[in-house]
Amino acid sequence: MAPLTSLLEPVTIAGLPLRGRFAMAPMTRYHSPGGVPTAEVAAYYRRRAEGGVGLIITEGILVDHPSAGHETDVPRLTRGPAEQGWRLVTSEVHAAGGRIAAQLWHQGSERGRDAWTPMSMKGKDFEILLNAYAGGARTAVRAGFDAIEIHAAHGYLLDEFLWPLSNRRTDRYGGTVRNRAAFPAEVIRAVRHEMPAGMPLVVRFSQFKERDFGARIADTPAELATVLDSFVTAGADVLHASQRRFWEPAFDGDRRNLAGWAKHLTGLPTITVGSVGLHHDPARLAELAARREDGEFDLVALGRILLGNPGWVRLAASGRFGEIRDYRKSDEETYF
């Protein structure tokens, strides 16, 4: 299909060569017993690489601190078996011609009982978590990942610092927009410090929270610029602007989406995401390609449509839409 052509050409993003502009969005799948990704997990990611995805972003991987999350089948990023499991994942993806980023995750108040939140953290807690993120980054580098993504979206810990409703601190981590971005920026700096020069660091952020779709970390482009400037100064190379529908404008009076604003305000490459390909809709795909050509974003992440259609990119590239199944909720229960 002609309109997709420009999304299918090889591209280099922040020094990382990719076979095309489609990425796989991070999706938690609960298939890593004891926090260890199995050979089945490696095969799951390999299948998406074989299906034509250029950059896979893993499901959220819990950083090594008990407060990060309690589910036992969500993967960890620790020395030993988890590191070995990820080594298999990265080598399988590479063998299929793909690239893969590890998403570092701390659930904040979403963890439930004994949660660490912007309002409960004090004293040495900040340093403890910076060390947990840094340790995760070191393990990711050893395990063969091509990039790291920091999850600062959707109402989890780092996003809770950014959001005024969950961060009412009055010290240097709260109050102004810049102060609210201070701890996320320290995390970015700590992770960047562990990464080789030339390895891209992606930061994922959003306005919405899973518990509040109308929430906002920035009411104006100027506030967004302040947040993103803190991320860039701390070492972010790529910004992944999460929204639920890619075609929705981020601010009134301008059609650009959140990734479009992020790219405009920082000059960094950006990733867009949100309901791409969920249902067969040639006009939406043409709009996606046109927005890319207008320079709104550099990569396009696919989430739910890849659950039931690991080969979506290859099929769409050759116009075989009849072989693509529309997304349905039950796809989230399958794992292959």
Ligand SMILES: Cc1cc2nc3c(=O)[nH]c(=O)nc-3n(C[C@H](O)[C@H](O)[C@H](O)COP(=O)(O)O)c2cc1C
């Ligand atoms: C089952 C599922 C799990 C998800 N887990 C994560 C996650 O671990 N980290 C994250 O940043 N986003 C997560 N998301 C959000 C997706 O990355 C993506 O932004 C969202 O699904 C919208 O893209 P889509 O419309 O193409 O599915 C998850 C989404 C789904 C459906």
